Amino acid sequence: MNPIKNALKSLSVTTTNVIVALIFFIITAKISNPAFFGKVAIIQLLEVITSAFFYFIPGQIITREISYLYARKEVNKDVIGKFISLPFLSFPVFLVLLLFPTYVKLAIPYLFLYLLGGVLNSIMIGMDMFTETAIAGNLFLIIRWGISILAVLQHNIYLFVEIWTLGGIISDSLGYFFIIKKIGFVYPLLYLPFLFKHFREGLPLYLSSLAGFFSSQGDRVTTAYLLGSYYLGIYQFSALVAGVPSMVLGALGGVLLPTASFYKALGKDERRMSSISFRLLSLISFLAVIISIPVAIVVVDKFFPAYEGGIEALILLLLATTLPFPIGSLVNFIVASKKDLRPFLVLSILNGGLTLLTSFLLIPRLGIVGGAISQIIVSIISSSFIVFYALRTSTFIPSRKEIMLLLAMPLIGVYEVFVDPPFLDLILLLLVILIFKAFKVIEKEDVKLVESFLSSKLKFISYILRLIN
Incomplete structure (x- = not known):
């Protein structure tokens, strides 16, 4: 289980997503309007609802x-x-969507x-099948954002959904084939005691996911309700x-749970x-925030002038999702160590209620x-x-280095919000680079550990880390 190679494989999916989605949105912005994009946003919102409400045994x-x-x-x-039988058990719940508009x-x-x-990906990742996951994921994204341009050209939301369905069929079939190739023919086996055992174990995460939906999507739901589909778009x-x-950081952080679980099972110290992980991800997160904000502003100004009214919100959302990423990665080690997950339920309920309250x-x-x-x-x-x-x-x-990084996060956020000229980000x-180098935040032992996972083609990563060290 090589976390660096696996992260790069996952990153290929994210790269494909960013590139083809950017092309999709450029074309959509030119030939469509925020109202049509709002309908696309509703389909994406249904995806999030599916993950939150119908994923009875969490992927983690x-x-x-x-x-x-x-x-x-x-x-075996x-x-x-x-595990594969889980979506079939959830299918009857989807029938509630028959009460909604036709395209839903x-x-x-x-x-x-x-x-x-999602279930197939969770299984493949657990078996170190990151290459196979990347192949299926890239194919799905090309269909999802590439071929669906045809539906945008025709302003046809029904064709849009049909193309996405085709992408799902092809991607899932490919993932299922990879699993069969790895362990032999397997078929859905509905065994309720097994599913209930893992449902009960993952119940805090499942309920947290429900509450987390309102904390992560409550602002969008409220925007749609109060301002309409145009502003939702x-x-x-x-x-x-x-x-x-x-998303890019997620590709890197996505390998942490299987890697931590794998090496925890072998007796390593979490x-x-x-x-x-916290120190390395902090470096990457800080640099990502500082570079991404001016780039995002330029991209919106140049390619999406109809969406310039959302730049202030964009900056705040980027800070909210990217800066605390190293902290969020710690959850993987909590789950891998099989600690009590019930406190996350309380947090999610608090966050969900607070999101709805503050949004309204x-x-x-x-x-x-x-x-x-x-x-x-x-x-x-x-x-917190x-x-x-x-x-x-x-x-x-945390040592003094980790505490310093924790304190740096809000300071960087305040700087990005209140310091206006983008060139000052330089x-x-x-x-940030000088602080990491002066305080030796990345230690020699860290570099050696990273090097143990690097192939000859990736040695440049160790050179960069040694330069910072």
């Missing part, structure tokens, strides 16, 4: 269990088949495939652009793993910027809780 639990079995060479077809009804098969794809577009850095209070007064401020508030609360709980469970024990960029 599936990946962790498969990773533990894989490390001990105990993976029965376990895989039982048409999305039912796609949403089922979307859920099935602008806000959703701002959120998508702002989410690009966190505290050292969490410390190294701020959006009527500040517009979509109010929704972005709501996300900033939730981000601060979530990050995760740090506290990671300390309490001893999965993360000063902040140099300052």
Whole structure:
């Protein structure tokens, strides 16, 4: 289980997503309008609802269990088949969408495939099948954003949903084929005691996901309700652009759970793993924020002038999703160490309620910027809780270096909000690099550990780390 190689494979999917989605949005912005984009946003919102409400056994639990079995060479077809049956158990719940408009009804098969794809990906990641996951993911994204341009040209939301459904069929079939090739023929095996056991174990995460939907999407739902699909389109577009850095980081952080579970099963110390990951991800997150904000502003000004009204919200959303990423990564080590997950339920309920409350209070007064401020508030609360709980469970024990990085996060956020000229970001960029070098935040032992996972073609990464060290 090589975290660096796996991260690069995952990054290929993110790169494809960014490139083809950018082309899609450029064309959509030129030939369509925010109202049509708002309908696309509703389909994407249904994806999030599917992940939050219908994923009865969270993907983290599936990946962790498969990773533990894989490390001990105990993976078998029965376990895989039982997990694959989960989407079929969830399918009847999708029928509630028959009460909604026609194009939402048409999305039912796609949403089922979307859920099935999530389960297949969780299984493949747990078995170190990152190459196969990347192939299926890239193919799906090319169909999702590339071929669906045909639907945009015709302003046909029904054709749009049909193309996405086709992408789901092809991607899921490919993922299923890869699993069969790895372990032999497997079929869905509905065994309720097995599913209920893991549902009960993952219940705090599942309920947290439900509440987390309102904390992450409550601002969009409130925007749609109070301001309509036009402003939802602008806000959703701002959120998508702002989410690009966190998508890239997500490709890097996505390998942490299977890697931590794999090496935890082999007896490695999760505290050292969490410390190294936190420091490396902090460096990448800080640089991503500082570089992404001026780039995002230029991209919107040049290619998407109709969405310039969302730039302020874009900056706030980018800070809310990217800056605290190293803190959020600590959750992977908490899950991998099989710590009590119930406190996350309390946090999610608090965040969900707070998002709805602040959105209803701020959006009527500040517009979509109010929704972005709501996300900033939730981000601060979530990050503070995760740090506290990671300390309490001893999965993360910060030294002075980690404490310094924690204090630097809000300072960088304030700088980006209140320091206006974009060229001043260059000063902040140099300052961050100098601080990492002066205080030796990346230690020699960290570089050696990273080097142990690098192939000859990736040695330049160690050179960069040694330069900073």
